[in-house]
Amino acid sequence: MNVVLITIAWVLVVVAPIRSAKILGVFPLHTKSHYFLGSSLMRGLAEKGHDVTVINTRGEKDPPKNGTYRDIIVTSELTKSDGPGRDLFPIHRLSFITYNLYMNTLGKMITETTLSHHEVQNLVYSDEKFDIVIIEQFVNDGLKVLAHHFQAPLVLFSTCGSNSWINPLVGNPAPPTYIPEQNIIFDPRNFLDRVKNVLIYTFGLLNRNLLFFPAQNEIMKKYFPEAPDLDVLNYNVSLVLLNSHWSTNMAVPRVPNMVDIGGFHIKPPKGLPPNLQKFLDEAPEGVVYFSMGSALQSSNLATEKREVLLRVFAKLKHKVLWKWEDEVLPGRPKNVQIGKWLPQQDILAHPNVKVFITHGGLLSFTESVYHGVPVLAIPVYGDQIWNAAEAATNGFGRYILYKDLDEGELEEALDDVLNNPKYRDNMKRRSKIMRDRRYSPIDEADYWIQYVIRHQGAPHLRIAGLDLPWYQYLSLDVVAFVIGVTSLLIYLLYILISFVVKKIRKTPHSNKTKTS
Template sequence: MKILSLISLIVLLKITECARILGIFPTSGRSHYILGSSLMKGLAEKGHDVTVISPYPEKDPPKNGSYVDITLTSFAKPQDKNSFNLFQLNDINFLVYLLAMNSIGNEFTEGTLSDPNVQKLLKSDKKFDVVIIEQFVNDGLKVFAHHFQAHLVVFVTFGSNAWINPLVANPAPPSYVPEQKINMDPKNFFHRVFNTIIYIAGELNRNLLFFPAQNKIMKKYFPDAPDLDVLNYNASLVLVNSHISTNKPVPRVPSMVDIGGFHINPPKKLPKDLQEYLDSAKEGVVYFSMGSTLQSINLPVEKREAILRVFSKLKQKVLWKWEDESLPGQPQNVKLGKWLPQQDILAHPNVKAFVTHGGLLSILESVYHGVPVLALPVFGDQVMNAAEAAWNGCGRYILYDDLNEETLEEALNDILKNPKYSENMKTRSKLMRDRQNKPIDVADYWIRHIIRHNGGAHLRVAGLELPWYQYLVLDVVAFLIAITLLTIYLIYAFIKIILKTLSKNKNKSKIKKN
């Protein structure tokens, strides 16, 4: 009887720990949804009651747990091959890029809040314990946590960055923490100058332009909600898609938790044609994919032909994610696929190199499977990811403007022939796999932790209670400068009085002598 009572108590405690979680992932990029879906499905399988808002209906819901889709029917749909060519983003000035991201973010927020399915949810009697929001230029959506009186968890699809660091008072000195699109060597003075300018420009943009616009959109739907400058700083937890094996060490406040690689699954059996193709590659295979958002079909003709010429000279086979039926000038050693199971391909021992756009998912997957990379970054965090992979000795990168036949051939042959890249990547792979707990278990633990401790106020750093000028100790600097100037003035005045007195005494002495 006592044993049954104990078992019942354990089961009851387990049930009461399970949470009602709302996940909001409005970004139309497929890679963003892959991460959001992986996180929410993982939490559902941990026993939580999960509801997900996104532009994509889930085709493969978890077999365990509760998982409910709310599809953004009125929202911007994923791009197809005839839409805006994202390769053009490489040529956009950084300030124009900031303003463009503002516009995209305002569209995400407005589109989400106005969607009929979302409005139906907001008017329902549904309750949630936790609201998870993807932090991607959509800060106004944090109002969901206020509306449902739930704990706010922020999910960052790449490493800690300027979009989230100030919101949890996480230290991020521009002297060595690079901004997006920045290839930065901290030892280079001018790199630090440029990175600092970009950091200041980003902060001014967010605080003077973006946050006020987001607040206006939010107030349109929630007129009685607190201002965004209150809601923005209420996150109980930040889940960061990074790991020490792929990202340089940077500061982390207690509320920030690394879960990089949580979306990576054990390799599955490949389709028969791919399995045979990879198995038969005696010299190895080069896998080429520009990710799910960028599409190889949109590459400019001159760059595509340069890539084809380099691939045609290789003794290795090439597996290319190509989003069309045919590829003009396709060499015999190149196999195409509109969609390819990337993780399962990278797990095959015959894959010797991965030519990638440098998206963080691709970098994480290549590190996990120990495949050296040649990154061709175009926009966003891709340059930063590519530079860190090269800094770790795990591959090379070529800036998009510098991509041509000569640069690609030299870099790719170097990776294929020099064993150091493969060895370094395997070292990093061991580091990524050497964890006390699985990343999804870490996310699950900390979500339960903030629920158990009523939002986890003990994780908040004191910096969140300070206005920006106090956080940056500008008031202290101003005080010290004032004290220094006053001291200098007093010393100057004192010396001036002494000199004047000495001069008077000298004159009196002369008069007496005369």
């Protein structure tokens, strides 16, 4: 009898609070890596038993079996142009000013395409209700209006951890004195690096507030004229889910409603295709795995960069497995095997993989840390650069900027990472840190989403700094007051001293007594 009562009590206390939530996910980017992360998150929530609707550009071919999963697929000229022939390598030539303006244009296209799509409009004008709205935060701030429209708490998902696009929205402190911006190799101990980082940070801040947000607000108002302005909706965030973890990202401040779930997309290794299994098994010296990810494609490498890689790989006693998107790799050495698509997580789990040459994207970076494989990064743009710098700083990898890639540099760096045991040892330690968690990342996400629903948006997690204008948040009014009062006191002191000096000068001297 006691066992029955205890079981009933356990069900009431533990199981009862877990209920199926109706969740709308908005993941409007067509890029494979962004879609994959959004899909992994929403599939994970569906498998927890939730009713999930996902606005995206691709759609699930094999929807999850648990819960309810529905795609709303947004297609447009933007998604059609995002195909295999697209070459993103030239982005590395953009200055931080041009890069920001490029992202402004991309953001306007994403927001306009999503809000104008007939399937999204059908959803907006339906009678559907949602308990929570999850939106990928990536230059698409006008989409936050969907949470307002459905009167649901807003959750943001960041594919690249905390950054200057998302920190201000929840008042997360991120001083540019030691937290790097994108597209910069940054050493906080170097004065000139800090000057550059502050300049990039300041330009980004001005760009967002003077150009980007007004443009997003205009698009949003076009479809939701009665909605509050974006400067209200932007700061009404209940929760931020970050694709980061202190095993892969530098330790930085977190306000209470920011939660790390980095590694949530990683799955247990599966069996490899027979040809790959044989290639990896029969590699007595080990294998170098090379992939530039899904957005950057190796087949678009500049000819001189490709030739550098081929010459260095040909000198290796190791085998090389190269993700190459064409049928033929010109000049391919005998020790190199290519594949248009490769099961990356399963490959990295193989014990014969000694080094991962990567572009440094956070998915690849996270997977390499999880499986304990040292990295040699060749970053091109965005968060790839700071990920690569993080690997070098913490001793579990090296990097060569794409623009600096040459034969001598590559040969030296690859030899170092292959033969110096410190990189593998440090990466194994990082892998242990990533795996040492109380709960799985998807369980963490599920808990906090339900928490926000239970507490009606969890306004108690909102920090007071969000209610202050920017100049008050930065204490500029206090600084101005102190400078003003100090200046006034100095001025009054100057007047007083001047008055006293003038008085002394005007006072007649007494006549000296004459002696006979």
